[in-house]
Structures are given as structure tokens and as C-alpha cells.
Amino acid sequence: GAVVSQHPSWVICKSGTSVKIECRSLDFQATTMFWYRQFPKQSLMLMATSNEGSKATYEQGVEKDKFLINHASLTLSTLTVTSAHPEDSSFYICSAPGTGPNQPQHFGDGTRLSIL
Amino acid sequence: KNQVEQSPQSLIILEGKNCTLQCNYTVSPFSNLRWYKQDTGRGPVSLTIMTFSENTKSNGRYTATLDADTKQSSLHITASQLSDSASYICVVTSNSGYALNFGKGTSLLVTP
Numbered sequence: 001g002a003v004v005s006q007h008p009s010w011v012i013c014k015s016g017t018s019v020k021i022e023c024r025s026l027d028f029q030a031t032t033m034f035w036y037r038q039f040p041k042q043s044l045m046l047m048a049t050s051n052e053g054s055k056a057t058y059e060q061g062v063e064k065d066k067f068l069i070n071h072a073s074l075t076l077s078t079l080t081v082t083s084a085h086p087e088d089s090s091f092y093i094c095s096a097p098g099t100g101p102n103q104p105q106h107f108g109d110g111t112r113l114s115i116l
Numbered sequence: 117k118n119q120v121e122q123s124p125q126s127l128i129i130l131e132g133k134n135c136t137l138q139c140n141y142t143v144s145p146f147s148n149l150r151w152y153k154q155d156t157g158r159g160p161v162s163l164t165i166m167t168f169s170e171n172t173k174s175n176g177r178y179t180a181t182l183d184a185d186t187k188q189s190s191l192h193i194t195a196s197q198l199s200d201s202a203s204y205i206c207v208v209t210s211n212s213g214y215a216l217n218f219g220k221g222t223s224l225l226v227t228p
Contacts, residue, residue, distance in 0.1 A: 006159070043120075043205065043218035044160070074204070093159050102148050104162030105216070112157065 006108030022092030030096035050077040078111035118143040120219035139206030
């Protein structure tokens with residue numbers, strides 16, 4: 001079945017560092033990918049929709065200069081958390097849509113980001 | 117406002133027992149309802165998807181029901197196993213299936 005690979009799975013870094021998270025579709029092409037953020041015991045919150053070859057669409061309240069998204073190819077989307085601070089610590093998950101509206105999204109395994 | 121409410125928030129059951137998780141929603145227009153299992157530190161994995169015309173769907177020991185009139189769904193887990201310990205998330209989609217509304221999930225712990 002369709003697989004989405006997310007890397008790295010865990011990042012610990014100092015405040016002020018920029019962190020890049022990669023999301024790859026392994027056996028299919030994804031013109032669209034979604035980036036979510038999840039705090040402990042909370043639901044996934046959509047941050048932005050990544051579109052291959054064009055600008056990402058950000059949800060209200062998400063700083064586009066803080067969370068840079070690049071969808072350079074049909075199999076790769078990246079999220080860069082720029083100048084990360086402790087409040088950016090969270091679980092970040094990407095997903096690719098299914099082949100149709102009644103098909104499941106395919107989620108990556110997430111990236112645990114801890115900013116010291 | 118589109119909302120998805122899940123109950124209980126958390127649940128502890130003994131291995132081998134059955135349990136039922138609930139999901140109520142106010143999402144409109146309705147496209148489909150999905151149940152996902154999310155292990156700790158992992159991404160969600162799809163268990164079932166139901167459209168408006170479907171009122172039950174099974175996936176092994178997992179059986180989901182949907183009452184589109186009352187806007188309620190349940191996920192029944194039969195003969196629970198330790199590996200069932202996870203968060204179960206109800207997701208209701210609208211706008212032709214591409215706008216997802218997530219519940220906060222039910223955290224299930226299965227103990228020996």
C-alpha cells in the first residue's frame with residue numbers, strides 16, 4: 001500500500017536553530033501534502049497544505065515565515081521550522097491524500113521536535 | 117462550526133475484554149467518517165472509512181458503526197489485545213472528502 005516516509009523521527013536542538021523535516025511519498029506521486037502539528041493529548045491541527053510547484057496554503061494563525069514549506073517534487077515536501085524556540089516543541093506529522101475522497105490519507109510516522 | 121467530540125477521553129480495560137468508543141459530530145456537509153489508530157509517537161493508521169450510506173464496517177476485531185441521522189459513530193473493539201493500546205481518532209470529512217475535522221481521540225490502555 002501507499003507509504004509516506006517522514007524523517008527525522010526525533011530532533012533535539014538548541015533554541016535558535018532551524019530544523020528541516022522531510023516527507024516523502026515512497027510508491028506514489030503526491031501533488032499535495034498536508035502538515036499537521038499535535039500537542040500531547042490533543043488532536044492533529046492542520047498547519048498548511050503543500051502544493052507541488054506552487055506556494056503552500058497556510059491555515060489561519062500559522063506563521064508562514066516561521067514554518068517554511070517547500071514541495072519541490074511530486075514525492076518530497078519539506079517543512080523547515082526557522083529559528084526554533086521551546087514553544088515550537090511538538091509532534092509534526094505529514095500526510096498525503098488518498099486516491100479519492102473516500103480513500104484514507106496516508107500519514108507519516110511523525111517527527112518529535114524538542115527545542116532546548 | 118464543524119466539531120468532532122469523542123468519548124471517553126481515556127479508557128482502561130483488561131486484555132480480552134470488549135470496549136466501545138464514541139464519536140459525535142456536527143460536521144456539515146458530511147462526506148465520510150474515518151477511524152484511525154495512533155500508536156504513541158507514530159502517525160495515524162486508517163482502520164475504517166464509512167460514507168453516508170454505510171452504517172457498519174469491520175476491519176478484523178474493529179467494527180465501526182455510523183448513524184448519519186443522529187450524527188454518531190462508534191468503534192467497537194472485540195477481544196482486546198495489549199497491542200490495541202493506542203489513541204483512537206475519529207475524523208469526519210466534508211467538502212467532498214478533502215476537509216478533515218479531527219476529534220481529540222480516545223486513549224485506550226489494555227492491561228494484562
